[in-house]
Amino acid sequence: MRSTFHGLEVSKRGLFAQQSALNTTGHNISNANTEGYTRQRANMQATTGIPYPGMFANVEPGLLGTGVNVVSLQRLREDFLDVQYRNEHKRQGYWDGRLETLEKLEGIMNEPSDTGLQKVMDQMWQSWQDLAKDPTNTSARAVVRERSKAFADTLNSTYKHLEEVQRDLNNVIGVKAMEINSLGEQIASLNRQIADVVPHGYVPNDLYDQRDVLLDKLSKLVEIRTTPGASGTVNVTIEGRDFVNGAQSQPVATQQNANGLFDLTIAGAAFIPTTGYMAGVYESRSQIVPNLMHRLDVLAVNLTKEINDLHRQGVSLNDIKNGTAQDLPFFVDASTPAGGKDYPKGAGTIRIHPDILGSLDAIAAGQPEPGGNTAGNNKNALAIAAIKFTVIQPGPGPMDLKESSSLDDYYRYTIGQLGIDTQEAKRNLQNSEMIVGTIDNHRQSISGVSIDDEMAELVKFQHAYSASARMMTSIDEILDKVINGMGRVGL
């Protein structure tokens, strides 16, 4: 049997329910531009009815509706899309990290151009040809020296640039490790807050949103996997190792290794990132840049060896004057002690022999002649100029070429490889960006706030609210009639 005020109660429930739906709509609209916000919906359900037996019909009683209640505020989100998003996001991060480095390297190598190493090398070979034309000419010798110096300087400075890039990347690894840790701590702290309220039956939607944003960010940096924990918490692993466990997070630490570069550890155990921005940077620092440096080293070592071997057998103007063979290498290593003849050990340490810097006449343009050496002999200059086309044979050593090619080809191949790698990174990044964009669109399609939607809801709930209020007025009028208008006959 219903009470007299049943109608008032039903209307009141309607008012409350519509109002809380209106509030949810307002919350959605307010957060339309909040990063990672998931739109919420007030799920309404009719409250349990009460038996209402008929007065005249001898049948089973019916159920009288008692109004409505908001049973939950639901976050409209699809977990599967989060998994997809994070999977692709790490790939985007990886290619992003690689591309940044590769583009920097392209800038440093500056090829093809009229100022790159190729041009400097070409000019060096030209200068030897010019010396061959005029072996006694001091200015031709000066040009050989200056062009060779330009070659050495260019290699030195390119190498130094690469070292700087490597150091930079190493710093980035340190900074990104801190960023990962900060994200981990925030996730752990959100886990704690969530675990505090969930057992009491609350659904902390907005905390979930915040945590999902952090997980999205983290997924760009490293390979993560998430598993749901107790009381609404989430556990995160990095590269299969525990990172966030409930309210606890393990720090990702950097440790300087023997080369002065950072190694990564998580909870004390070393790991190498395999994907994500961190891996892109890590590989850049440990592979891409050192590989390029090594190729420059190989170029420098082989090229200077070819020149040195010939130059030592040659005859310089000083040799002719003094009647002795000086046996001078043209290029030496920066670490060579005075009077030493150490060949350059790498692109960063190639220098011109100090004696040649001291005297142009120390350049050996000629080769020994059986009838006595002469100043006009240009055979050595010609032989050195021909190194440009000499095919160097491969060898087993670390500084040997791995395939037979001329040094010119070797350098061009290096640049070509750099171009291909950059192109690959660019293409993959673009693809990843597109996929991430598509997945994000799907996610937005489900979770994003649409002002149009919300406005429609607003109108809907507003009308429902007004109608409930109107209902209340009707009940009021009815009761007024019953209380004040009835039983007053004759009064």
Place this chain on the structure above:
Amino acid sequence: MAIRVTQNMLNNNMLRNLHQSMRHMDKLQEQLSSGKKVSRPSDDPVVATRGMFYRSSLMEVEQYQRNVDDAESWVELTDKTLDEVGNVMQRISELLVYSGDGALSSSDLQAMAQEVAQLKEHLGTLANQQLNGKYIFGGSATNIAPYNPAAPTVSGGVGDFTSTNSEEVNLEVSQNVFVGININAQNVFNYPNNAGNMFNVLDQILNTLNAGKSAASFGTAIKDQFDNLLSERAILGAKANRIELVKDRLSVQEVNVTGLMSKNEDADSAKVITELKSQENVHRAALGAGARIIQPTLLDFLR
């Protein structure tokens, strides 16, 4: 599943599209302003490395052209000098024939000797011909005068061709193609040997004339020298021909390489401008569409 579209999605998509179209325009603009299809190896690794190769080749060709020019001027000067030597020989043979005239007095013959002495000195100057400070008849000893006016000759006079250097000086005029720029001066000035070379013969003529005798008997020796000179000049002519051929080939090569380089990396400006124009239209359309889509919401109609 029908896709639900939100304002943020529209915003993001529009921004993404605008960025893409801007990036495309930037690329085209770069191509237009640099005139090159590629400016970084990653634009097209093949074109880039080929571009490096062509640049390198072009520099080689330029260098070879410089070398050929040098070789040419060297050979030309050699030829001119040898021509002059021939003239001297001509004059001497005339004098020799003239000295056979029995009516000549010994003072006439001595006056003739004076002229021969002058001619010998001139010949010495010719043997010491220099190009850019280098003695062209000194073999590889280009810094030492091959003719020494003070050196005693076998026949008792002074002034002899003392160089014995017969080294060839080569220049590279194409990859692995070498051209000797000097002639073997020993074959000209020390023919048939140092004791019997042209300076010695002239000294003998001088002695004979100074002694008041006819020197007509030296006619054969001078003719010998002259014939030898001609055959050396023929060799030189062949060399000049070869240099000329190489020079022609190099200029063809230069045109070829330049053409290949241009074909390889030059942007087709008509094509780029057209593309830029159409990209600009796309961009305009994207902007216009964005302005229309983004603005109104249901809100705008509920007032």
